[in-house]
Amino acid sequence: MTDTTIEIILQRMSAILDCWQLKALRKELELVTESQPQSPFRNEQLLASFITAKQVEGCSEKTLAYYRDTLARMTSTLDKSYSRINSNDLRQYLNDYEAQRHASKVTIDNIRRIMSSFFSWLEDEDYIVKSPVRRIKRVKTAVVAKETFTDEQLEAIRTECHSIRNLAVVDMLASTGMRIGELVNLNRSDIDFRERECIVTGKGNKQRPVYFDARTKQSLITYLKTRHDSNPALFTTLSGEPRRATIDAIESQLRSIGESCNAGRVHPHKFRRTLATHAIDKGMPIEQVQKLLGHAKIDTTMRYAMVNQNNVKASHRKYLE
Structure with missing residues (x-):
């Protein structure tokens, strides 16, 4: 049985x-x-099949590793067949994880979402009758207003870029709002200077066009004129044999720039959040901002953007008084 x-x-x-x-x-x-032989579908096999399914869906290697590690830790801790895991087991696991690791509510809800995806897949594939995560509600998290760059900070960062490559990177991130992973994967052939646009490959291997301004165009042209190599990558390493720049290397460069010009913590995602906030602040429809950033759900776009409170006040007076 x-x-x-x-x-x-x-x-x-x-x-x-x-x-x-x-x-x-x-x-x-x-x-x-x-007392009977065990089911041929062991936990390890089911977890491996789930990861394969996610891979087919187009999840990145980083996402797959996060799923695999999170679910493997849960499996090891509970030490039960997936079909015997119930809602109380999972609630206790989340509670213990939060207490023992001092994890944030955001982290706990991320784990809950991964478990929900996994057990829903088990249900859909008829390995279990009903997902035990159905009874576990979304974890409420505090809404924290994350910082964006001011115009003064952006200019200070640009001024502190002592290499033309770093200036082109900063201008590209600031004007397009693309992800750092999308930026390092760009090739020179991807850039359309006449239309000031390029095609990036985002999460789930989905492609979308992004657009850059005239200043970024000039920064890119100036940077590429200094290149005398045949590497197809748009951005390469600053020294040695030209190789495609890595995420870690660019993040490290940006941190150093931020420390030098007292612009606070400078990281690629902050440019993305700044662009989204400014776009909404200036009246761009949220649906267009969603397309610009490549978000599958508009709720994600709303979490990135913070509307200027002064504009809310002005709109109240304009429309409601």
Whole structure:
């Protein structure tokens, strides 16, 4: 008798048995199951199949690793067949994880979302009858207003760029709002200088056009004139044999620039958030900002952007007074 069979029996008997009788029945069925050969679908096999399914969907290697590590840790801690894991097991796991690791509510909700995706997949594939995560509500997290760059800070950062490559990187991030992973994967052939646009490949291997301003165009042209190599990458290393620039290297350069010009913590994502905030602040429809940033859901765009409170006040006077 498989674990799935037990769940089906319990579900069918739930209409005529009370909760105590169902628990007693489950215990007896599990005792019978333990004396039989184990199901061929072990936890490791199911987890591997889930990761493969996510890979086919287009998830990045970084995302796949996060899914794999998170679910493997849960599996090891609970030490139970997936079909026997219930809502209380998962609630206790999340509670213990938060307490032992001093994890934030955001982290705990991320783990909950991954577990929800996994157990929903198990349900859809008929490995379990019902996902135990259905009864676990979304973890409420505090809404923290994240910082954006001021115009003065952006100019200070540009001034502090002592290499033309770094200036082109800063201008590209600031004017397009692209992700750092999208930027390092760009090739010279991807740039359309006449239309001031390029095609980037974002999450899920989805492509979208992004647009840059005239200043960025000039920075890119000036930078490329200094290149005498055949490397197809748009941005290469600053020294040695030209190689495609890495995310870590550019992030390190930006941190150093920020420290030198007292512009606070400078990182690629802050340019993206700044662009989204300024776009909405100046009246760009949120749906267009969503397309610009390559977000699948508009809720994600709203979390990136912070509307200027002065504009809210002005709009109240314009439309409501």
